[in-house]
Amino acid sequence: MRRQSGVALWRQIADRIRAAIADGSYDETGMVPPETVLAADFGVNRHTVRAALSALTQEGMLRPVQGIGTLILRRERLSLPISRRTRFTEGVGEQARALSGALLDHAEEPASAAVSTALHLAPHAPVLRIETLRSADKRGMSRSTAWFPLPRFHGLADAFAKSGSVTAALRAFGVEDYVRVKTEISAVHAEPGDLADLGLAPGAIVLVTQAVNADPEGMPIQFAVSRFPADRVQFTVEV
Amino acid sequence: MRRQSGVALWRQIADRIRAAIADGSYDETGMVPPETVLAADFGVNRHTVRAALSALTQEGMLRPVQGIGTLILRRERLSLPISRRTRFTEGVGEQARALSGALLDHAEEPASAAVSTALHLAPHAPVLRIETLRSADKRGMSRSTAWFPLPRFHGLADAFAKSGSVTAALRAFGVEDYVRVKTEISAVHAEPGDLADLGLAPGAIVLVTQAVNADPEGMPIQFAVSRFPADRVQFTVEV
DNA sequence: TAGCATTTGTGCGTATGTATG
DNA sequence: ACATACATACGCACAAATGCT
Numbered sequence: 001m002r003r004q005s006g007v008a009l010w011r012q013i014a015d016r017i018r019a020a021i022a023d024g025s026y027d028e029t030g031m032v033p034p035e036t037v038l039a040a041d042f043g044v045n046r047h048t049v050r051a052a053l054s055a056l057t058q059e060g061m062l063r064p065v066q067g068i069g070t071l072i073l074r075r076e077r078l079s080l081p082i083s084r085r086t087r088f089t090e091g092v093g094e095q096a097r098a099l100s101g102a103l104l105d106h107a108e109e110p111a112s113a114a115v116s117t118a119l120h121l122a123p124h125a126p127v128l129r130i131e132t133l134r135s136a137d138k139r140g141m142s143r144s145t146a147w148f149p150l151p152r153f154h155g156l157a158d159a160f161a162k163s164g165s166v167t168a169a170l171r172a173f174g175v176e177d178y179v180r181v182k183t184e185i186s187a188v189h190a191e192p193g194d195l196a197d198l199g200l201a202p203g204a205i206v207l208v209t210q211a212v213n214a215d216p217e218g219m220p221i222q223f224a225v226s227r228f229p230a231d232r233v234q235f236t237v238e239v
Numbered sequence: 240m241r242r243q244s245g246v247a248l249w250r251q252i253a254d255r256i257r258a259a260i261a262d263g264s265y266d267e268t269g270m271v272p273p274e275t276v277l278a279a280d281f282g283v284n285r286h287t288v289r290a291a292l293s294a295l296t297q298e299g300m301l302r303p304v305q306g307i308g309t310l311i312l313r314r315e316r317l318s319l320p321i322s323r324r325t326r327f328t329e330g331v332g333e334q335a336r337a338l339s340g341a342l343l344d345h346a347e348e349p350a351s352a353a354v355s356t357a358l359h360l361a362p363h364a365p366v367l368r369i370e371t372l373r374s375a376d377k378r379g380m381s382r383s384t385a386w387f388p389l390p391r392f393h394g395l396a397d398a399f400a401k402s403g404s405v406t407a408a409l410r411a412f413g414v415e416d417y418v419r420v421k422t423e424i425s426a427v428h429a430e431p432g433d434l435a436d437l438g439l440a441p442g443a444i445v446l447v448t449q450a451v452n453a454d455p456e457g458m459p460i461q462f463a464v465s466r467f468p469a470d471r472v473q474f475t476v477e478v
Numbered sequence: 479t480a481g482c483a484t485t486t487g488t489g490c491g492t493a494t495g496t497a498t499g
Numbered sequence: 500a501c502a503t504a505c506a507t508a509c510g511c512a513c514a515a516a517t518g519c520t
Contacts, residue, residue, distance in 0.1 A: 001431065006250030006294070006507090007442035008496060014245075015428040022427075045498050055245070077425070084478040186316070186473035187426035187444045189254040203246035205426045205444050205469075230444075234425035237476055239323040245496090247507060273485060284509045289486085305486045306517030 001042055010051035011203060013042050017056060018231060021072055032062060032070040055201070078136060078233050086180040086211070087167050088134060088142070096136035101164030104197075105131040106157035108150060115147045118212050118223035126150040130157050132166075133197055140198035141233060146224040153221070170221070177216050184210040187230060198229050205230035249290035250442055252281050256291060257470055260300065260314050271301065271309040294440070317375060317472050325419040325450070326406050327373060327381070335375035340403030343436075344370040345396035347389060354386045357451050357462035365389040369396050371405075372436055379437035380472060385463040392460070409460070416455050423449040426469060437468050444469035 001012055017032065026032060032053065039046040053070055056062045063071045080091045092099060110124040119127070127147045134142045146166070148156055152173070159169035170178060190204040200206075206227045213222040256271065265271055271292065278285040292309060295301045303309045319330045331338060349363040358366070366386045373381045385405070387395055391412070398408035409417060429443040439445075445466045452461040 005441040006247035006253075008245035008247075008506095010496080011245030012428075012441055016430065019427045019430070047499090048497060051496090079423075082476050082478070180478060183476040183478075184318075184473055185424060185446075185476065187446050187469040188258045189251070189442075189444065191255065191258075202244035202251060203428075203442060205428065207424075207426050230426040234423055237321050237422040237424065237478075239321070239419060239422075239476075239478060247495095249507080275485080286510090287508060290507085292486095303486060304517085305515065306484075308485065 001044065007203065008051075009044055010048050010055065013038075013044065013049060014052035014055045015203075016042075017052060018061065021061065022077060022231070026072060029069075030072055030074075031068075032072060034069065059201070075232075077231070078141060079236050080228075080233060081236050081238065082180070082183055083238060084179050086183070089165055089167065092136055092141075098135075098137050099164075100135045101160070101166075102133045102135070103130060103157060103161040104133055108154070111147065115223055118210075119147065119149055119220045121149055128153050128156060130160060132160070139232060140229065142226050142228045143194060143197045144224055144226040146222055148222055149220075166222070175215055175221065178213045178221060179216070180211060181214045181218075181220070182212045185235065190229075194227055194229075198227075200229055207233060207235070209235075246442065247290075248283055249287050249294065252277075252283065252288060253291035253294045254442075255281075256295060257300065260311055261316055261470065263314070265311060266314075268308075269311055270307075271311060273308060298440075316470070317380060318475050319467075319472055320475050320477065321419070321422055322477060323418050325422070328404055328406065331375055331380075337374075337376050338403075339374045340399070340405075341372045341374070342369060342396060342400040343372055347393070350386065354462055357449075358386065358388055358459045360388060367392050367395060369399060371399070378471060379468065381465050381467045382433060382436045383463055383465040385461055387461055388459075405461070414454055414460065417452045417460060418455070419450060420453045420457075420459070421451045424474065429468075433466055433468075437466075439468055446472060446474070448474075 001009060020026060035046050035049050038049045042049065053062060053064065057064060061073060061075060063073055065071060078092060078095055089099060107129050108126060109129055111119065111121055111127045113123065115127060116123050116125055128150055129145065129147050132144045132146065133140060134144065156169050156173060159172045160166060163169055186208050187205055188208060190200045190202065190206050194200055194206050195202060207230050209226045211224050212220050214220045259265060274285050274288050277288045281288065292301060292303065296303060300313055301309050302312055317331060317334055328338060346368050347365060348368055350358065350360055350366045352362065354366055355362050355364055367389055368384065368386050371383045371385065372379060373383065395408050395412060398411045399405060402408055425447050426444055427447060429439045429441065429445050433439055433445050434441060446469050448465045450463050451459050453459045
């Protein structure tokens with residue numbers, strides 16, 4: 001708990017309580033310890049603990065009950081498998097009920113250096129860019145920007161908008177199967193765009209993946225940069 | 240850039256500049272834009288930008304030069320491959336010169352529920368726990384806690400202390416080869432322990448992996464929880 | 479050499495946010 | 500709810516170092 005660090009004490013404490021809930025430290029009671037206990041544990045005033053709990057309540061993670069304590073509303077982390085056959089929709093599987101994929105924006109444009117490299121295209125070759133938002137149980141789970149080579153996938157944005165699934169949209173373009181050839185995983189603080197689309201608070205963490213998918217012949221067909229709220233998603237790699 | 244969020248503006252800006260440096264946005268000049276430009280871009284006072292740059296200078300990422308600008312000293316992130324044959328030392332490869340692994344602590348103790356499950360042991364079976372700190376070029380790269388079944392690996396802590404390598408220590412116990420069978424990746428805010436061991440600032444992000452290694456016969460021999468500073472490390476998965 | 483534009487470094491006054499008791 | 504202390508953010512002004520004309 002460091003002061004004068006640019007991060008308010010109440011937020012540092014909120015982050016630690018959130019982590020403790022996620023790793024099951026309070027599973028026995030299903031409640032957060034009393035405010036006075038937390039205040040003593042963290043070495044701060046009770047006001048400060050209350051500010052932290054208030055923020056977590058705002059996030060929908062806690063529900064305070066007068067005279068009883070502060071209940072934990074269990075929100076498991078979605079576990080997304082990364083494998084040679086990574087698909088968001090299938091990966092979520094039984095973990096959530098209401099799955100949706102929305103098309104936020106799309107455009108045809110010349111490829112940037114990073115995109116043309118990833119897709120093995122000539123510099124500035126034309127590509128289709130689509131911006132998507134995926135949700136599970138009405139909570140934002142990923143904000144993704146994907147690029148596809150043109151003219152092969154001209155019109156794919158419409159196909160995605162109809163189905164809400166990249167796999168289905170690609171199938172409409174004759175791609176029966178595709179494989180994940182590379183995934184880079186990093187983590188950064190949420191940017192203003194994430195806050196709006198995913199409903200996050202400043203200082204929140206987003207996991208960032210940069211992935212390349214290829215068709216069965218090994219030709220890259222999609223390069224995607226996706227951003228996942230780290231408190232709602234984790235990755236599993238089984239090789 | 241949201242105010243009154245528990246995260247100081249200068250820290251939010253420092254995080255965005257760090258991310259911009261990491262993704263190569265300023266590679267053309269090798270310098271950060273002038274303070275007045277950054278202030279206008281982010282819509283804040285120049286003092287606030289200076290507080291952000293000062294923090295990054297403290298991290299050793301920037302060097303300001305009066306009359307010239309602010310030079311970028313380090314932008315590369317260590318890329319750690321995750322595969323069936325994941326090894327920290329080999330994974331770093333050519334990316335760093337001085338590699339070291341220090342043994343911080345070790346003890347023999349009964350397995351917790353998570354550990355006994357991961358290692359396929361009976362509840363409370365005896366295990367060896369070792370705490371390690373790995374560094375590359377004198378910068379902390381991972382803080383790791385690993386568990387090994389007993390009595391098979393009794394004395395492994397000493398072997399690790401001598402070599403600074405898990406692979407070498409295991410070989411001393413007759414394990415010529417081992418494979419990574421599972422990796423879970425998530426991200427959280429740094430805890431006080433991370434700040435000290437890895438030299439991080441509050442609010443910093445740590446990537447967390449939970450991994451199981453098994454010997455060639457498929458018997459789990461190691462369960463490890465590792466914490467990596469997200470601004471120094473990223474993962475690559477090639478399947 | 480002198481002058482000028484650009485850029486980082488510093489000081490001060492004020493308003494708001496954070497943490498305590 | 501109030502009072503207090505400190506951190507954060509702003510606006511304005513000016514000093515100091517550098518490169519160019």
